[in-house]
Amino acid sequence: MWVEIICALAIYKLVRLFFYNDEFSDVETSDSTALFSVAHRLEKLHGGKAYVGLRIPDADTSSRQDIDLVLVTKGQVVVIGVKNLSGIVTVTSDGSWVCEGGKHHSTQTYPDPLAEVKKQASVLESYLDQRGVTLLEGNISCKVVIPNPNFRTMHAFPSEVITYEEWQHLKPVSRNILSGWVKSAFSTGKEMHDSSHQKLNFILGSAPVWDRVELKNSKIVLGEFLEFKGKEEDTLALRHIKRSKVDRISIQQTSMLGFAPTRLQVLYSYRDYRSEGSSVSETKEVTVRSSTEVVFQPRDSGKIKKFKLSSLLSVSLSA
Numbered sequence: 526m527w528v529e530i531i532c533a534l535a536i537y538k539l540v541r542l543f544f545y546n547d548e549f550s551d552v553e554t555s556d557s558t559a560l561f562s563v564a565h566r567l568e569k570l571h572g573g574k575a576y577v578g579l580r581i582p583d584a585d586t587s588s589r590q591d592i593d594l595v596l597v598t599k600g601q602v603v604v605i606g607v608k609n610l611s612g613i614v615t616v617t618s619d620g621s622w623v624c625e626g627g628k629h630h631s632t633q634t635y636p637d638p639l640a641e642v643k644k645q646a647s648v649l650e651s652y653l654d655q656r657g658v659t660l661l662e663g664n665i666s667c668k669v670v671i672p673n674p675n676f677r678t679m680h681a682f683p684s685e686v687i688t689y690e691e692w693q694h695l696k697p698v699s700r701n702i703l704s705g706w707v708k709s710a711f712s713t714g715k716e717m718h719d720s721s722h723q724k725l726n727f728i729l730g731s732a733p734v735w736d737r738v739e740l741k742n743s744k745i746v747l748g749e750f751l752e753f754k755g756k757e758e759d760t761l762a763l764r765h766i767k768r769s770k771v772d773r774i775s776i777q778q779t780s781m782l783g784f785a786p787t788r789l790q791v792l793y794s795y796r797d798y799r800s801e802g803s804s805v806s807e808t809k810e811v812t813v814r815s816s817t818e819v820v821f822q823p824r825d826s827g828k829i830k831k832f833k834l835s836s837l838l839s840v841s842l843s844a
Contacts, residue, residue, distance in 0.1 A: 557737075557747045557824070559609040559672050564594055567605075570695060573598035574726055578735040578747045578824075580843075583648045584655070589733065590648040591824070597725060600716040602653075602665045604646040606638050611675035639685055642667040656728045658721060735824055736768075737841040738832060746830075748823040750842055754831065755817035762811045763791065772796045774840040789815045789834060796844065 557578075564575035579592040594605040612626035620637030646667050650660060669686045676689045717725070735747040753763045766774060777790035795807045815835035822829050 556607075556609045557745045558743070560593055560607050560747070561745055563605070563607050563670055563672055564596075566695075567594075567596050571596070571598055573601075574729075576729045576732070576734075578737065579649075579729070580733040580735060581645075581649050581652050582733070584651065585648075590645055591735075592645045592649060595649065595729060597722075597729065599722055600664070602649075602660060602725070604642055604649060604665065604667050606642040606645070606667075606669045608635070608638055608669060608671050609673045610635075610671060611673050612677065614676065614678040614680065616680045638669045639667065639683065642669055642685075652732075653725065653728060658725050658728060661717075664717065731844075734843045736821075736843055737839075738819065738821055739838045739840070740832070741836060741838060746821065746823050748821055748826070750840060751820040751822060751829070753817060754820055756814060759813040759817045762813055763817070765809070766791075766793050768842040768844065770795055772842055772844070774842070776834055776837050776839065778835070787815055788812055791834065 560577050564577050567573070568575050574597050576595045576597070577593070579595060580589040581592055582588075583590045592604060593607045596603040596605060608622075610622070610624045612624045614622050614624050616622055617634075620640060622635045622638060623632065624635070625632045646665055650665055653660060667685055670692060671687065671689050672692055674689055674693075678688070682688060736750045738746045738748070738750075740746065750768065753760050753766070765771075771793045773794050775792040777792060790810055790812055792808055792810050795809075813834065815833065817834045818831045819834065819837065819840060820829060820831055
């Protein structure tokens with residue numbers, strides 16, 4: 526009898542290991558994942574370049590202004606707030622959004638999202654001006670996108686707010702043919718000169734951003750990488766991985782007859798500050814225990830998370 530119980534427990538643990546991961550159950554990855562989903566779709570729709578999770582320095586407050594998404598095309602810079610809201614949304618007299626229901630059956634209040642995005646656009650415009658790119662009138666606009674199919678409301682939003690119903694009906698369009706809010710968002714400004722467009726992309730491409738953890742099943746968490754935790758020999762092996770030197774960490778999974786490996790390979794690439802263009806950076810590799818953890822502070826969360834390296838695909842670090 527005891528043999529059967531022990532075997533049953535062993536099978537249960539294996540099933541949980543391969544088909545369910547407790548580490549992800551309480552991590553709100555959906556909002557960050559939604560940002561990248563929206564960015565990818567906008568790039569497909571319009572062919573521009575989307576920058577996700579920016580942290581733009583604000584000279585007036587000596588702090589950083591978080592920006593969900595900035596889409597750059599030849600004629601427009603669009604600052605976009607992504608609200609992945611699930612539930613019934615009402616709007617108060619001061620413009621705040623109140624969301625009731627959703628996955629956790631709670632009530633949450635959000636400051637006026639459109640007003641926040643307009644503030645972010647102002648900070649971004651000042652930042653670009655300081656970096657030598659002055660946008661012409663009409664070259665910058667704001668949008669709020671709601672990509673969650675469980676969003677419900679009876680409120681009539683302004684045209685800058687793209688509800689789920691409008692979002693799902695957007696379709697790829699031919700070059701120079703725009704429709705709906707894409708037309709209103711992207712065709713109001715004059716096209717930028719190639720030199721200004723290239724400089725703008727370089728500035729945004731090198732601007733401060735949130736660190737990024739890519740989990741299995743294509744889940745993403747934005748936030749701040751803090752440190753590695755584990756056995757002393759493993760943390761010593763990883764001691765050269767610092768944000769000032771390394772920009773990306775990749776985890777190489779190895780298979781052992783279907784069982785989880787006890788050790789894995791960590792590949793990390795050094796930053797290349799030599800040029801604006803892309804170049805091949807130096808890559809190094811270390812082997813550590815799969816139980817070694819990444820300590821991470823998720824964006825918009827007061828709770829620090831720990832992820833086992835065996836549960837990750839990659840970590841991207843901001844300079």
